[in-house]
Amino acid sequence: MPNVAEQLTAQLAAVVGSGSITFERSACSAFAIDDLVPQCVVYPGSAAHAAAALQYASNNGLAVVPCCNATKLSTGNVPRRYDVALCLKGLDQTRHYEPDDLTVSVEPGIRLGSFQELLSRRGLWIPLDAPDGAGSSLGGIVATNASGPLRLRYGAPRDMVLGMKIATVEGKVIKTGGRVVKNVAGYDLAKLMIGSYGTLGVIVEINFKLYPLPPRRVTRAFRATTLSIARDFRRKVLDSPLSPSRMILLDPGGSAIIRAGAPIARPAEHYEIWIEFAGSEAVTHRSLTMIEGIAASAGLAGHPLEEAAADGGWSRLADFASPGRRGPEDVLLKVSLPLSRAEEFIECSLREAGAAKVGHAACVQLGVGIIHLCLTPEERASELLAITGRIRQAAVQRGGALTVLHCPAGMKKNIDVWGTEPDDFPLMQRLKQTWDPNGTLSPGRFLGHL
Amino acid sequence: MRKIPLDRLKQIAGAANVLWRPEDLMLYEYDGLSTQSAPDAVVFPSSTEQVVQIVKTAAQEGIPIIARGAGTGLSGGAVVVEGGVVIAFARMKKIVEIDVENQRARVQPGVVNLDLSLAVSDYGYYYAPDPSSQKACTLGGNVAENSGGPHTLAYGVTTNHVLGLEMVLPDGTVAHTGANYWDRPGYDLTGLIVGSEGTLGIVTEITVRLSRRPEAVKTLLAIFDAIPHATRTVAAITARGITPAALEMMDGFTLRAVEAATHAGYPMDSAAVLLIELEGLREAVEEETEQIEAVCAENSAREVRRARNAEERDLLWRGRKNAFGALGRISPSYYVQDGVIPRTRLPEMMDYIGQVEERHRLRIGNIFHAGDGNLHPLLMYDSRDRGECERVTKAAAEIIAKCVELGGSITGEHGVGMEKSELMPLLFSADDINAMKKIKSVFNPRGFFNPGKVLPTGKMCGELRVHTGAGGQLAERG
Structure with missing residues (x-):
């Protein structure tokens, strides 16, 4: 390995303009991926600078990870190499x-x-x-x-x-x-x-x-005592003329998060469904009337939410699914399923978590089939790897896939965060090889260690 | 001349499913673009396995393979450039699976677009992208072209409704992209293949999303005495943030031809009409109808009619969807263009088309997806009049150049195909095109899947590759 620092200062700085590159340890650590800290951060001031920096890196065998606010750097397999963090903060026009x-x-x-x-x-x-x-x-x-x-x-x-x-x-x-x-x-x-x-x-x-922007947004929250009630509700909504803008199912752990912003030790026993409608006064009014009817017929108890409470809940939920906001010991999973299999999957993952004494908080995007699931160690952190494997199997058995969005660095070494390679993977390999022949961009981080 | 392994093809697909006599091949010499070129053979496989065998056979001999659905495409995508074997999907037309609860269907590429919607309509679902040729065009062709249609304004084009594909690669391997759920990890090859016009792989199965039918539908016909009134209305509707399910425009010339053919009830003396459809909850449709009526009135609409029942609505749409055919009654030939502009530039663009019409002494009809800014000028001509043919090609090129100048695109939904491959440099730099060539080299390195399409061949720099004259081969000028 050449003395990258020296080489870069002289040459890369000329390419991207001095002042656009830093070797300071603290700046580099901000873009660390697991235990890997880049040797420098480059801040291109234009698209052409970014391209020049990439070309320089490619010609000189350096590995580059594009980034900005480091909110998703913990997703992906550990890169094989990581020399330059290419921070695009400056391109903000x-x-x-x-x-x-x-x-x-x-x-x-x-x-x-x-x-x-x-x-x-x-x-x-x-x-x-x-x-x-x-x-x-x-x-x-x-x-x-x-x-x-x-x-x-x-x-x-x-x-x-x-x-x-x-x-x-x-x-x-x-x-x-x-x-x-x-x-x-x-x-x-x-x-x-x-x-x-x-x-x-x-x-x-x-x-x-x-x-x-829709003129009005209204949210209703409902409590469900069982997952089969939730499934019944989801079916009825999707079978109705309603078009909710969001519809989620929270397990007891997830319900605690949307309310408190953090997992709590002893969450409630029930599931919660949040549903939002957007549109005019007349549209949201009619939607609420209809949804209350559907909820009642499915056996759900509901209550309206103040707009502020609803907005707070939705934004806490968005943060919950952010890898950058999870603690170092948390495991954050994204499960994608045929939408009809979501509730039974949750039943299964809850059972697994319960048996392993691992905290479980989930948000299911009803009607979409995407689930964000956070596992937190309660007694033995070592359980997380095994249970993630079992939950992945549950997702695959139901015709879906599981991605680990965030997990402790140690665990990542023992699991492929993206799962197994599909039969079109050789095409992906060839694409990567053709577009990035020297493995400059985030080498090893993506599916199949591309 | 290249040797076509007819015996082998017959072995694979059955003798009855291989066409090779010149008189049998005539049907496959063209699609919706006015250009003719005969393939060496046409094969009708009935399974993915047969497609694999055909591809392997052709690969051995280096014979071009061109996939074909119903041949309704308008850019020459399904027409051979230099001979080859056409794989026609007429026998692969099974709806393999309908999964209503998961809002998915899995189909073979030969399934006709409308047939899928009909098959799921009892469940209250439909397949949203609705090209005007939906009674005939196939889903395989839709995938190849990334087809649109009037209702894609609100619901998106083909690529927004396709989740997964099965395809055969030039070496005969079968690959499955995407899934029946969202976000399978890995590169989105499905998104890349949709719209790649048969140049990257031969699609043999498609997983699509089904959409719930809306509770209420309202169809309006806004009538204008001047074209600028209509175009300003379109811009105003967009700027007010009203998104109709469809927002179509037809000029007076076109609507008179359509009315004479279909008796849809279009006013013969108007300068332009907008066909506007609103969908959703009853309340939303009611409110939006009022808003649209107000915008139309502000922009000097003569009248806004509401279709009173399904029959009236169907009639209005029948006029729109059969318009191209109706124009055949008044002109021996026409050439449809497919350009896109930012919607606010519509008034300016329509003026420009008027100028082109005058400058080249042509008749140009306009019937198009106004809400998307997706133009379809129809240039009338007589293929026996050589001078007129040349003027039509020139006029079309000028219209496309103007679209690009206004910040638009050379094609919104008909595809690049053969027609516009040499116009790609209008939009893309050599670097951009090289990046696309790299993609092609990954999937189709020897280039024998649909050769001479999409990417510029460099042979006719900057020209439309269309043959407007009668008979003969593709015009090679420049």
Whole structure:
């Protein structure tokens, strides 16, 4: 290994401009992945700088992890190498904002929270409640295809991105898609980038489709004593003309989190369902009337929530699903299932957790089939690895998959956080090989240690 | 001439399922784009395994493979460029599984778009993307082109409704992308394959999302005495944050042709109409109807009619969806363009199309997805008139160039295909295109899946590859 520090100071600083690179230990530690601390942090001031830094790294055998606020760095397998944290904080400009066209193009460093604030001044938003929206950059959210319960009605970043610019290890900034809402010109490379965890290129500009802010949002919370009541409710709602914007099921542990913000030692015995409707006065009024009828017929007891209490709950929930907000000993899992299997899966994972004396807090996106599940060690931390394996098996048996979003560094060495490789994995390998032949971008971090 | 292993193909698919006589191949010389080129053979497989065998056989001989659904595409995607074997999916049209509780269906690529919606309608569900050709076009073709349709304004295009694919790669391996649940770990190859126009793999099975039918639907016909009134209304509806399920525009010239053919009730003396559909809860539909009516009035609409029942609604839509056919009654040929612009630029763009029409002494009809800014100018011509053919091609190129200038795209839903491969440099730099070539090299390294499509060949720099004249081969100018 050459003396990377010296090499970089002289050459990389010339590429990205001095003052855009730091070797300070504390700055580097902020972007550590598990026990790996990068040797420097580069802050590109433009897309071209980012591309130049990537090219330099690729030519010199350095490994780069794109990042911004370090909210999702704990997700992924431990990288094989990690020399440079490429922090995109400085790329935080709004490029083309066309509120009347409902489109915008932005740089990746803007945080979702401040972006929503900007949009709300014109009565717009992107209907995305990704984990830790206040702390997460749009680039990070898109690179990980992060979404929250609003996915039920509005989809994921995948459904909102119209195009993007990507910095490649060849030192180029390439464009895919465009800024119009319908476009089929050329291969949709944005789809490849979305959810690729920075292993193919670095997103340096994103074009989003925008949506009008709904005039009113109302939430109802219901208590369910059993999971089969919850299942019955979910079926009835999906079978009705209602289109809730979010609908979640919380186990007793999850219910404690949405109320208190942290797991509590002795959570209540019941499950909780939160459901939100968005629209005009007439629409939300009718929706509430209908949902109360459905809840009563399914055997649920409900109560309205003050808007503030509801907003607080939804945002605590988003934070709950953020890897960066979990404690070092916690295990945060994301389970994706055919939506009808969610309740029985929870039954199974609760049983496993109970037997192993491990804390269990879950949020199920009803109607979507995505579950965030936090396991906390109560007696023996060593149980976490084994129970995660058993829970993964339960997900796979039900036709789904499990990703470990966050776990103690020690545990990560003994588990593949993404699970087994599917039969299209050879194509993914070839894609990675073609786009990043020297393994510059987050080497080893993604599925199959790509 | 290349040798086509007909015996082997017959062995694989059965003798009755291989066409090779010139008179049998004539049907497969074209799709919806006015261009003709005959394949060497057409094979109708009935299973993924047969597709694998066909691909392996073709691979050995280096014979191009072109997948084909119903041949309704409008960019020449299913037409061969330099011969080859067409894999036609007419026999792979099974709906393999309908899973209502999970809102999913698994289908073979030959299933007709509308047939899927009909198959699930008893459960109160449908498949949302609805190309105008939905009575004929196949889901395999929709996946290849990432097709849209009038209702994709609110619900998204094909890519937003496809979760997983089974596909055959050039070496005969079968790969499964995505899943029937969201967010399978790994690269989103499904998202990449949808819209790749048969150049990356041959799709043999598709997992789609089914959508719940709305409680209420209201269809409005807004009538205008001037085109700018209609285009300004579209921009105003978007800017007010009202998202109708569909927002279609038809100019006076087109609607008169449509009315004569379908008697849908369009006013013969108007300059333009907007066909607007609202869906959702009854209350939402009621409110939005009032809002739309107000916007229309503010923008000088002559009248806004509400379809009173399902019959009237169907009639209005029949007019819209059969419009291309209706134009055949008034012009021997027409050339449909498919450009996109930011919606606020619609008034400006329609003026420009008017100028092009005048400059080139042509008739251009306009019927399009106004809410998305997705234009479909229809350029009328007579293929026997050589001068007119040339003027049509020029006019189309100018319209597309203007779309790009306004910040739009060269195609919104019809695909690049053969037609627009040489226009890609209007939108993309050499670096951008190289990145796409790299993708292609991963999936289709020898390039024998649908050769000569999507990516520029460099042979006819900057020109539309369309043959507007009668008969003969693809025009090769420039």
